[in-house]
Amino acid sequence: MAKKTKKKHKKIKKGEKYTVKDSELKRKGKFCPKCGSGVFMAEHKDRHSCGTCSYTEWKQKGEQK
Numbered sequence: 001m002a003k004k005t006k007k008k009h010k011k012i013k014k015g016e017k018y019t020v021k022d023s024e025l026k027r028k029g030k031f032c033p034k035c036g037s038g039v040f041m042a043e044h045k046d047r048h049s050c051g052t053c054s055y056t057e058w059k060q061k062g063e064q065k
């Protein structure tokens with residue numbers, strides 16, 4: 001998708017806050033069940049993750065790998 005560029009990994013605090021590869025960060029995602037409404041979860045290909053509390057919710061299809 002993205003062009004192949006050599007670049008060093010950025011230091012990311014708290015694990016992966018926003019690692020968006022396939023799709024852009026969607027604003028109208030789902031809310032984090034822990035943080036409550038107002039905190040969106042980042043949508044990944046196979047999971048949703050909250051950047052605030054690091055809560056990760058795997059999508060139903062398949063199993064986590």
Ligand SMILES: [Zn+2]
Nearest residue numbers: 032035050053
């Ligand atoms: Zn959260």
